[in-house]
Amino acid sequence: MDTLAQHLMTILDSLLADCHLDVKYESSASGVTASQYQAMLALEGEALPMQEVAHRLLVSASTVTRVVDQLVQRGLVRRVPDKVDRRSVWVHLTQKGRERLLQVKTTRLENAQAILSLIEPDDQKELIHQLMILDKAATKCREVKLARWRESSSRRAGGKRK
Secondary structure, X not given: OOHHHHHHHHHHHHHHHHXXXXXXXXXXXXOOOHHHHHHHHHOOOOOEEHHHHHHHHOOOHHXXXXXXXXXXXXXXXXXXXXXXXXXXXXXXXXXHHHHHHHHHHXXXXXXXXXXXXXXXXXXXXXXXXXXXXXXXXXXXXXXXXXXXXXXXXXXXXXXXXO
C-alpha cells in the first residue's frame, strides 16, 4: 500500500475520531444528538425532501425519519407536505432550530479556535490551504460515490427513486 495514503488514512482516522467526539459532546451539551446536529446542518441553507436528507447524510430513510421525528417533537424542524407530490415531505428548520444550530456551531468554532491557537500563525495559513486542497479532492470523490449510491438505490427500489 502507498505510504502517503497510509499516513493520510491514519491522520484522517484520528481526526475523524476527534471530530466525532467533539460533535457528540458539543451537540449533546446543547441538547441535540450528533445525528440530529448533522440533520440540522444539512437543512441549514434550505428545506429538503426527507429522501434528500437521507442521501446527504448517507443513511436510510427510516433512520432519517427517526431523527426528524425527534427534531419535530423538540420544535427544531417542521415537516411540510409537498404541494405537487403528496408522497413527498419536506423538512424545514424552525427559528428555534436555527438558534440551536447556531449555538452548537458557535461552540464548535470556539474549539477550532483553541486548536488553531496551538499552531504558529504561518503554519495555520498553510494548514488551511492544504486542507482546502484535500477538501476539494474529497468532495469530488464523494460526489462520484453519492452518484453511484443513488443509482444503486434506485435500481434496488425498481427505478422508483429519483
